[in-house]
Each structure stands twice: as structure tokens, then as C-alpha cells.
Amino acid sequence: MKPIVFILLVVLVVLLAANFQSLYLSYAVARAWQRLAASNPAVGAHANPPAMSDSPDGALAPLWRFSLINGAGQVSSDDTFHAASHTVQDGLRLLSLHPDPDFPAENGDMWARPAAGRYNNVAFVSRGGWLPTAQADIVITFYARVNPGFYGTAGLVIQPEGTLSEQGLFVDSFDMAGVTFVGPESSLQGHHGALLNLSLGWAPARTLPITGADMFRAAQYELRIRRVDARAWRVSVAVDGQAAGALDMPPFGPFEIQVWSDNYRLEYARPTWLHLAPLQSVSYQDGGEKTFIIGALQVGEAARP
DSSP states (O other): HHHHHHHHHHHHHHHHHTTTTHHHHHHHHHHHHHHHHTTOOTTTTOOOOOOOOEEEEESTTEEEEEEEEETEEEEEOOSOOOOOOEEEEETTEEEEEOTTTTTGGGGOOOOOOOOOOOOOEEEEOOOBOOOOOSSEEEEEEEEEEOOOTSSOOOOOOOEEOBBBBTTBSSSOOOOOEEEEOOTTTTTTTTTTTTEEEEEEETTTEEEEEOOOOTTTTOEEEEEEEEEEEEEEEEEEEEETTTEEEEEEOOOSSSSSEEEEEEEEEEEEOOOOTTOSSSSEEEEEEEOEEEEEEEEEEEEEEEEEO
């Protein structure tokens, strides 16, 4: 082998190794988009559930299929478990994380099932069956804010029906779209704060700051999911009645809603001369007390304007 060929091969191998993550994530997003676009069911005969709302009174409202808490590598259906809890106050749901004294000794294995020992999370998953049609959008409205000192991530997103089981296991790929709040210590594709996010195949696909939104201030958010055609949807967000951003997305088929608050730490490193794109990484953090507050949640069909 000629020296120049050997040098070029070495350079190619180094570049591929340095860019494996970004290449894989790009592939995962493209593959998930294609999979979802190809599997969109016919909607001619689909009947959406009746409009539903969350009425926090200490019990699980009919809107919700289940709630769960992750902690110490386990899953619980209790209101309080390990370093997390959910409570009701003045008609609002409070999803809270607390200091985790066991955090230093817990494992951070991202592939552990149902989750890493260091992963602390509170989640509510709704009943499914929602699907935008040619005649009607699906609209989700809710009030939300986070407490001072907020860290990690929280929010409200839609995901294909049946994505998450009551045992805290993802049944298939994780695809989601909606409002994500990201703490100031983290960065999702270069952004933190109140974001409109689309993730496909476990990978962030598109992220936009929500115009005019301050996650520390209570505001009304409206997510509107619209069918564009058989292979495309569009998700838009409004804050206190003002349009604040929109993303194109693949169709999810009948979907459910997830509300959550966790202790992820998201890092987004700018590329060096070796890297074709920035590097997105995920780890866990014990950030102390945090609360995600959500209320007045309603979901239902709305005639297309």
C-alpha cells in the first residue's frame, strides 16, 4: 500500500470515529422519519376520543392511563418514591424532585432497565387515540411554569400511542414532539429555557426557542397538531394566545400525551476541527429541589380555521 493511501485511510478512520455519534443520530432521525411517514394509518374512519381534561384533586383523572416515578433503578406507582414526588396544590399538579442522598453510589448506566439508578423522574401518561384529520386539529392547552432553581428537563409532549408501559419501559422507539423546559445548566441543540422540540428515534431532530416564553413565569401554552397530508404533520405552539413557533414533523398515528420532570443533564459541545457537527450528550445530576407546575390541561378536537 502506498504511503499516501495509508495516510488517507487513517484520516478517514479518525474522522469516522470522531463523528460516529453525529452520523448515527442523523441516521436515527432519518430512519425514524421514514418509518413514521410510511406507517401513517388511513384517517377516514377514525373517531377521536371526546374532549378530556385533568382535574387534579388528589386522584388520577380519567385523562391519565397511569403515573410513575423512577428512582434507584426502580419504578413506582406511588405519589412519593425515592427522590421524587407528585402532589396537588390549588388545582395544580406539582412534579417534584428532591435531593438524592444515594446519588453518588448509584449507577449511571444509560442502558439499564427500566432506567439507570441515578435517573429520577416523575411522569404522567394519558390515554391514547388522538389523531388529527383533514377536518380537525388536535389542540392541547395547559398552564405551566417551573420553580426558581429549576434544572434538568420537564414538559408536555405527544408520542405514539403505547410508547411507554406502566413498568417504565419503552415498548419501541422513543418519538416525541411538544413543549420541553430545559434548565440553564443544560443545552438541547444549543438552547435552554422553553423550547418546541421534535425528537425521533431517541435523537433530537429539531429544536426551537418558544418566542416570548419565560419558563419561570406562569403562562398558557397551546399545542396544535395538524395533519398536512398522509406523510406529514405540523405542530405549532402559542403562548398566552400569541403564535410562538412551529415545526414540521412526521405523522405519529394515534398518539398519547406525556407530562414529565426529570434530572437529565444535556450538554451540547461545539465542534472541533475533527467534528462535522456539535456533540449532544446526556448524563444525570443531583440538583436538589425542583418543581414543574402544570394545570388546566385540556385536550380535544378543534375545527381547522
